[in-house]
Amino acid sequence: KTLKRTDKISRCLNLGSYNYLGFAAADEYCTPRVIDSLCRFSASTCSTRVEGGTTTLHKELEECVANFVGKPAAVVFGMGYVTNSAILPVIIGRGGLIISDSLNHNSIVNGARGSGATIRVFQHNTPSHLEKVLREQIADGQPRTHRPWKKIIVVVEGIYSMEGELCKLPEIIAICKKYKAYVYLDEAHSIGAVGKTGRGVCELLGVDTADVDIMMGTFTKSFGSCGGYIAGSKELIQYLKYTCPAHLYATSISPPAAQQIISSIKVILGEDxxxxxxxxxxxxRENSNFFRSELQKMGFEVLGDNDSPIMPIMLYNPAKIPAFSRECLKQNVAVVTVAFPATPLLLARARICISASHTKEDLLKALEVISQVGDMVGIKYFPAEPKKQQQDQQQQQPGKDTIKLD
Structure with missing residues (x-):
């Protein structure tokens, strides 16, 4: 069927984009500084980092990121996807072993494939299976020659983007220390969004950042900008600056985008x-936990952990994907549905992303619409909790599911 433009515009409540802290909108602190940087530096450097594409803002940004994530140094790139796909082939190659979580992002998968290293996969977020794979691979050694591996890197994500699950980082780090493997942590969805001061899963789970060898993250989620970063030892970052094609040949991140990141980090840290x-x-945190709890009470199957701003609502049947999203859209609620190949064929879902900019009224409206559509489409797979019981629980535990409005 041919698609046709309707030229109709609908104003919707956005539950689809990962604008976790609301910095993608105009901000009283960030926006004036971004405009000023546009006047001082222009919209683009029109050059690579090693030629004329490094400004004082780029230097400040890398220092700011390194301090924020708790690493000695950092290097930034203009695109988050490239940060994974271009870095992995630089830090490991033939004779090396990459052990990757089975649900890692496509950028990690492609980066691992491009490295030439041997790739093994462990069951999603299962440290015991990771240890089993490590033990077997160390015992077998390299294919054909059975020589010891030159390097072993275990790659995991802080929050898994399609599951909303937190990585079991303390257990994984303990195993990697035991078998002398490096830890590569992708914090695309966790940096800025979780932890007391927004420093990601390491802060949330009480992990020393010194135990994570390579920390990756993006600026597209919590910081309202674009690009990504790698943080690690000074030796690692210096090596990447001399060898990584994404640093040597790609145009550097635009100055206004860099200023947006710097300003948003300062707001997060209270330096404004x-x-x-x-x-x-x-x-x-309050919005995420409230919304997740209410969805579960309604009878939806919701994946993920508490404090995670990502909450997938399971649809399962592929035929329910367009029905759910279109019915929500009719009531001016915009949701993102995800299907094969991003998920297995029969594990389709709607991925809800919660933001700090959502008000209580926004969330209550969204819950009402999603509940109605859930009944219509038939995706409430569990018995709903009686409303009287919900009210009694809220009276017994005042403030537990309350969202404070400033």
Whole structure:
């Protein structure tokens, strides 16, 4: 069937984009500084980092990121996807072993394939299976020659983007230390979104960043900008700056985008002179836990962990994908549905992303619409909790599921 433009515009409540802290909208601190950087540096450097594409903003950004994530140094790139896909082939090659979580992002998968290293996969977020794979691979050695591996890297994500699950990082680090494997942590969806001060899963789970060898993250989620970063030892970052094609040949991140990241980090840390950063972090945590709890009470199957701003609602049947999204859209609620090949064929889902900028009224409206559509489409796979029981629980535990509005 041929698609036709309707030229109709609908104003919708956005539950689809990962604007976790609300920095993608105009901000009283960030926006004036971004405009000023546009006047001072222009919209683009029109050059690579090693030629004329490194400004004072790029230097400041890398120092800011390194301090924020708790690493000695960092290097930034203009695209988050490329940060994974271009870095892995630089840090490991033939004779090396990459052990990857089975649900890692496509950028990690493609980066691992491009490295030439041997790739093995362990069951999603299962440390015991990771240890089994490590033990077997170390015992067998390289294919054909059975020589010891030159290098072993275990690649995991802080929050898995299609599951909303937190990585079991402490257990994974303990196993990697035991078998002398490097840890590569992708914090695309966790940096800025979780942790008391927004420093990601390491802060949330009480992990020392010194135990994570390579920390990767993006600026497209919590910081309202674009690009990605790698943080690690000074030796690693220096090596990447001399060898990584994404640093040597790609145009550097635009100055206004760099300024947006710097400014948003300062707001998160309270360096703007206000408590807005702390309020945003508290709000996204409260919003996420409230919304997840309410969906579960309604009878939906919701994946993920508490504090995670990602909550997949399981649809299962591929035929329910367009029905769910279109019925929500009719009531001005925009949701993202995900199907094969991003997920297995019969594990289709709607991925809800919660933001600190959502108000209580926004969330209540979304819950009402999703509940109605859920009944219509038939995706409430569990018995709903009686409303009277919900009210009694809220009276017994005042404030537990309450969202504070400033």
């Amino acid at each position: 002179g206000s408590s807005r950063g702390a309020q945003k972090l508290a709000r996204i």
